[in-house]
Amino acid sequence: DAGITQSPRHKVTETGTPVTLRCHQTENHRYMYWYRQDPGHGLRLIHYSYGVKDTDKGEVSDGYSVSRSKTEDFLLTLESATSSQTSVYFCAINGGPDEGYTFGSGTRLTVV
Amino acid sequence: RKEVEQDPGPFNVPEGATVAFNCTYSNSASQSFFWYRQDCRKEPKLLMSVYSSGNEDGRFTAQLNRASQYISLLIRDSKLSDSATYLCVVTTSGTYKYIFGTGTRLKVLA
Numbered sequence: 627d628a629g630i631t632q633s634p635r636h637k638v639t640e641t642g643t644p645v646t647l648r649c650h651q652t653e654n655h656r657y658m659y660w661y662r663q664d665p666g667h668g669l670r671l672i673h674y675s676y677g678v679k680d681t682d683k684g685e686v687s688d689g690y691s692v693s694r695s696k697t698e699d700f701l702l703t704l705e706s707a708t709s710s711q712t713s714v715y716f717c718a719i720n721g722g723p724d725e726g727y728t729f730g731s732g733t734r735l736t737v738v
Numbered sequence: 739r740k741e742v743e744q745d746p747g748p749f750n751v752p753e754g755a756t757v758a759f760n761c762t763y764s765n766s767a768s769q770s771f772f773w774y775r776q777d778c779r780k781e782p783k784l785l786m787s788v789y790s791s792g793n794e795d796g797r798f799t800a801q802l803n804r805a806s807q808y809i810s811l812l813i814r815d816s817k818l819s820d821s822a823t824y825l826c827v828v829t830t831s832g833t834y835k836y837i838f839g840t841g842t843r844l845k846v847l848a
Contacts (some may be wrong), residue, residue, distance in 0.1 A: 668825070668840035669782070676834070684835070712792055720834065726772050726827075727836060729781035731761050 629653055631731035639737055645704040647733050649717030651697075657720050658700040659726070660684075660692065662713040669716065675700055699701050707737045739764055742828050744839035752847050755816050759842045761826030762808045771802055771809050774825040776841065782825055785811075816846045 628651030639645050649658060659674040661684075671684030673692040681692050690709060704711055707732045714734050718727040744761045751757045763771075771788035786802050788800040788827065799812040809828075813820055826839035 659835075661838075666840065669838040671835060674835065724770050724787070725784075726774075726784040727789060729783070732781050 630717065630728055630730045631721055632715075634730065634733060636734045637736070639707050639735070641708060641737055642706050647702045647715055647717075647734065647735070649700045649702070649730055651700075651719050653719060653721070653728075654697060655719040655721045656697075658694065659718040660690075660700070660702045661716045661718060662686065662711075663716060663732075664713050669728050672702065672715075704735075707712050707735075709737050711735065712737045739784075740839075741765060741837045742826055742839040744787050744842045746840060746842060748843040748845050750845045750847055753816060753818060755846075756814050757844065758810055758812045758813065759824055759826075759844075760808050760810050761839050761842075761844055762806075763826075763828045763837075764807070765828070765830055766804075766807065767830055768796075768807075768828045770829040771800075771810075772827040773798075773800055773811050774827055777824045778822075779789070789804050816844075818846050818848060820844060821846045830847075835844055 631650050633648045660672040661669045663669045670686045675681045675694040693701045714732050716732045717730040718729045754798050773785040774782040775785045776782040788802050792801040797814045800811045823841040823843045825841045828837045
């Protein structure tokens, strides 16, 4: 399997606290993505990165920020978690537009 | 209208049956197409790419109809292990961003 890992796998946090999710890859891929998956909405893009320090917003970026200081790591931060951010978060990588994504195992985040 | 639409199902079929899913997309500039499989509480995994000429991988056949803007997935001789949610994915020319359908749930019954 492709080398992509997410941490933590599960997290419960309180409303208003900051939360950082980590995605780590060993494939040296340029492109990395953060998605959230919710019932009835499917997978929605939060942010993506096309290189070190190069990031851009997706369709549901409000309340989220990202950073990529190294090729292998892409961090997603919820500055002040809200209950609407309870979701399953997936990181993905790909090496080219025709190659398809490879997903991490996901982080199940609950904001109480 | 959503960019990518799928019938959510569930499709309940007996073992050995043939089942087909369609997925429609709204952007005529869409360039690449994929089918992903997602098991319950797991990450999506690439099942197959969809090529203009159609392609087959064992019991699975994918087809693209650009004129009508839909892709299809045909599963022959369904197995219990095929039970999963099947996600349709579309990319637009000039971007690495993928648009996902909400998925079609398949249950293969013994």
